Amino acid sequence: MDIKTLGKLTKWMETTDLEEITWKGNGEKISLKISNYPQQGQMLPGSSLVAVNSPSIGVFRFAPAGKSNLVKEGSPVKKGQELGVVEVGKEYKPVLSPENGSVKIMSVEDGKTVEYGQPLFFIEPR
Amino acid sequence: MSLFRKVLIANRGEIAVRVMRTLREMGIRSVAVYSEADRASMHVREADEAVCIGPGPSRESYLNMQAVLAAARLTGAEAVHPGYGFLSENAEFSRACAKAGIVFIGPSADSIEQLGHKAMARKIAVKGGVPVTPGTKGCVEKGAWVKEAAAIGYPVMIKAAAGGGGKGIRIVREESQLKHEAEMASSEAQAAFGNGEIYFEKFIDCPRHVEVQFARDSHGNAVAFPERDCSVQRRHQKLIEESPSPAVDKALRARLAEAAIKLAHTAQYVGVGTVEFLMDKDCNFYFMEVNTRLQVEHPVTENITRTDLVKEQILIAAGEKISISPSRALNFEGHSIEHRINAEDFSRNFAPTVGRVEEWSVPGGPGVRLDTHIYQGYQLPIYYDSMLAKLIIWAPDRRQAIARSRRALGEFRVSGVSTTVDVHKLVLDHPDFVSGSVDTGFMARMLEPKVPAEPAAAAK
Numbered sequence: 001m002d003i004k005t006l007g008k009l010t011k012w013m014e015t016t017d018l019e020e021i022t023w024k025g026n027g028e029k030i031s032l033k034i035s036n037y038p039q040q041g042q043m044l045p046g047s048s049l050v051a052v053n054s055p056s057i058g059v060f061r062f063a064p065a066g067k068s069n070l071v072k073e074g075s076p077v078k079k080g081q082e083l084g085v086v087e088v089g090k091e092y093k094p095v096l097s098p099e100n101g102s103v104k105i106m107s108v109e110d111g112k113t114v115e116y117g118q119p120l121f122f123i124e125p126r
Numbered sequence: 127m128s129l130f131r132k133v134l135i136a137n138r139g140e141i142a143v144r145v146m147r148t149l150r151e152m153g154i155r156s157v158a159v160y161s162e163a164d165r166a167s168m169h170v171r172e173a174d175e176a177v178c179i180g181p182g183p184s185r186e187s188y189l190n191m192q193a194v195l196a197a198a199r200l201t202g203a204e205a206v207h208p209g210y211g212f213l214s215e216n217a218e219f220s221r222a223c224a225k226a227g228i229v230f231i232g233p234s235a236d237s238i239e240q241l242g243h244k245a246m247a248r249k250i251a252v253k254g255g256v257p258v259t260p261g262t263k264g265c266v267e268k269g270a271w272v273k274e275a276a277a278i279g280y281p282v283m284i285k286a287a288a289g290g291g292g293k294g295i296r297i298v299r300e301e302s303q304l305k306h307e308a309e310m311a312s313s314e315a316q317a318a319f320g321n322g323e324i325y326f327e328k329f330i331d332c333p334r335h336v337e338v339q340f341a342r343d344s345h346g347n348a349v350a351f352p353e354r355d356c357s358v359q360r361r362h363q364k365l366i367e368e369s370p371s372p373a374v375d376k377a378l379r380a381r382l383a384e385a386a387i388k389l390a391h392t393a394q395y396v397g398v399g400t401v402e403f404l405m406d407k408d409c410n411f412y413f414m415e416v417n418t419r420l421q422v423e424h425p426v427t428e429n430i431t432r433t434d435l436v437k438e439q440i441l442i443a444a445g446e447k448i449s450i451s452p453s454r455a456l457n458f459e460g461h462s463i464e465h466r467i468n469a470e471d472f473s474r475n476f477a478p479t480v481g482r483v484e485e486w487s488v489p490g491g492p493g494v495r496l497d498t499h500i501y502q503g504y505q506l507p508i509y510y511d512s513m514l515a516k517l518i519i520w521a522p523d524r525r526q527a528i529a530r531s532r533r534a535l536g537e538f539r540v541s542g543v544s545t546t547v548d549v550h551k552l553v554l555d556h557p558d559f560v561s562g563s564v565d566t567g568f569m570a571r572m573l574e575p576k577v578p579a580e581p582a583a584a585a586k
Binding site for chain 2: 017058088091113116117
C-alpha cells in the first residue's frame with residue numbers, strides 16, 4: 001500500500017467510530033489503530049491545567065531503578081518529556097508530558113499503586 | 127489450606143456479579159477489574175474494591191494478563207476467578223497465576239491445554255472409555271484426507287484442532303468437495319488460531335446437544351450432575367438450556383454421569399468442568415469436547431440440584447473437598463430452563479444493538495432467577511458480548527416450567543435497545559419445543575421461513 005492510500009485510509013478512519021482495522025491482501029498486512037493511551041491533554045473545567053494520566057495499572061516510580069528524575073512541583077517540562085514510569089510486572093511504562101509548561105500539581109508519590117487512567121500530574125501549559 | 131480472604135474476578139458483566147454474590151456469602155472480599163468503558167458497570171459497584179486495568183478493547187484490559195496479575199498483586203488478592211470467556215480457558219494465564227503465587231480458580235494449565243486441544247481431548251476420552259464419534263485418531267495430514275474420510279463414511283465433519291465455539295467446522299457430504307473444504311478449513315484455522323491442524327469426524331444428522339457438569343477435587347473425589355440439554359442454538363450459539371433433558375431417562379442419565387466421571391479421573395482434572403456430547407435419535411451419545419470453565423448455563427444445574435457451583439469451584443481451588451456426595455449431585459428436583467437475553471435485533475439477522483437502556487423492568491416472582499448486570503440508564507459499551515441477562519426458571523416439572531417461562535418473559539420490559547425476548551417467546555410457542563423434540567437444527571428451521579415473511583409476528 002502506498003503512502004497516499006494509507007493517508008486516505010487514516011483520514012477516513014478518523015471520521016468513523018472504528019478503533020482498529022486490519023487490511024490484508026497482495027501479501028501485505030496493515031493494521032491501523034487509534035491510540036489507546038488514556039485521554040491526555042484534557043483541560044479541567046474552569047481551569048487551565050492539563051491532567052497527565054497513568055498509562056497502566058502498576059506502581060508509580062519517578063524513575064526506573066538506578067536512574068534519577070528531579071521533576072518536582074514548579075519544574076518546567078517539555079512536551080514528550082518523561083515525568084515518571086509505571087512499573088507493571090517487569091516492564092516500565094513511561095508517563096509523558098502532553099504539553100510544554102510547568103508541573104503545577106503532583107498527585108502521586110513514588111512507590112504508590114496507580115490505576116489505568118489515574119491523574120498523576122497536572123501541567124500548566126505555556 | 128484455609129479459604130481465601132480476597133478474590134479478584136477477571137471478568138465483567140453478569141458473571142462477575144454472579145461470582146461476587148457467592149464470595150460475599152462465603153465472607154470473602156471481592157476485587158473487580160474493569161476497563162475504561164466499564165466505569166459505570168454493575169460489577170464495579172458490587173465489588174468491595176475495584177481497579178481500572180486498561181482501555182475499552184478487551185485485548186488491552188480483560189485479556190491483558192499482565193494488567194490482571196498486577197491488579198491481583200497490588201490489591202493483595204490470593205486467587206483469581208476467571209469467569210467464562212476472556213482468560214478462563216487460557217493455559218498461559220493459569221500458568222502465569224501459579225508463577226505469581228496466585229491461585230487460578232480453575233483447572234491446571236496442563237489440563238486446560240490437554241482438554242482445550244480437541245484431538246488430545248478425544249484421546250483422553252477414548253482412554254477413559256467414553257464413547258466418541260467415529261473419526262480420525264488425531265490430526266490428518268493432507269495426503270491422507272481422502273482415505274481417512276472414506277474410512278469414516280460421508281457425511282464427514284472437518285474440525286480445527288485448536289478451534290472452539292463452532293469456528294472452523296465444515297461439513298462435507300461427498301468426496302468431490304473434500305479437498306476444497308479441507309484446504310479452506312485448514313487455512314481458516316491457521317488464520318484464526320495460529321494452528322492449521324484439522325481432523326475429521328463423522329457428521330451426525332439432527333443431533334441433540336447434551337452436556338454433563340462435573341467436578342473433581344484434589345483429593346480425587348468426583349461428582350457429576352444431571353445433564354443439560356442445549357439443543358436450542360443458533361449458529362452454535364446457545365439460546366436456551368434446560369435441565370434435565372426431555373430426551374434422557376434415568377438409566378441414560380446414569381450412563382452419562384459415569385462417562386463424565388471417568389473422563390474427569392482419566393484427565394486427573396481438578397476443578398469444575400463440562401463435557402459436551404452429541405446425542406443421536408437413538409440416544410447414542412458421543413464425546414464432543416470439554417469446557418474447562420464455569421459455563422454460562424450453570425444456573426440450571428444449580429436450580430434443580432440446589433447447589434452453588436461457584437462455591438464448589440472455590441472450595442476445590444483452596445484444596446478443600448467437594449461439599450456434596452456423588453448421589454446427592456445426581457439427585458434433582460423439578461425442571462429448570464435458562465433463556466439468554468441478548469441485545470440483538472432478530473429482525474436484522476440478530477445484529478447486536480448498542481445504546482442506552484431506557485427502561486429495564488424485569489420479571490420476578492416464584493421460580494424466577496435473573497442473573498444480570500444491567501440497570502436502567504446503563505449505556506451498553508460497544509466492546510463486549512451482547513448478553514444482557516439470563517432468565518432462569520424453576521418449576522416442579524417441564525410443562526410448568528414452560529408456562530412460567532412464558533409468564534416471566536411477558537413481564538420483561540426493555541426499551542432503548544433491541545432484545546431477543548420475543549425470540550424466546552416464539553420458541554416456547556413452538557410445538558417441537560413444547561414436546562421436547564428439538565435438535566441443534568431447530569432454530570435454523572424455525573427462523574428460516576418465518577423471519578423474512580412475517581417480521582410482525584415477533585412484535586406480539
